[in-house]
Amino acid sequence: MTTTTDSLRWFKSSYSNNGGNCVEVAANLVATHGIVPVRDSKNPTAPALGIPLASFTTFIAGVKTGELEAA
Numbered sequence: 001m002t003t004t005t006d007s008l009r010w011f012k013s014s015y016s017n018n019g020g021n022c023v024e025v026a027a028n029l030v031a032t033h034g035i036v037p038v039r040d041s042k043n044p045t046a047p048a049l050g051i052p053l054a055s056f057t058t059f060i061a062g063v064k065t066g067e068l069e070a071a
Contacts, residue, residue: 008037010044 008026016022022041026048029035036056039048051059062068 008048010039012041 007028009028010024010026012022012024024039024041024044026037029037030053034053035050036053037048037050038056040046059068
């Protein structure tokens with residue numbers, strides 16, 4: 001992920017049931033860096049993944065259409 005001095009503003013999906021199996025995203029770097037930082041909510045001090053916006057958008061579209069559901 002790009003090193004930055006910007007403060008990341010992490011949030012969980014409103015669909016999260018807070019059962020502990022959640023990811024958090026920080027959308028505030030999208031406009032300036034074109035990435036979406038993603039981290040495990042159970043381990044917020046671990047490294048985060050920096051996912052390019054286009055890839056993250058494709059992933060979210062797949063989730064919404066059910067393409068990524070387990071068989």
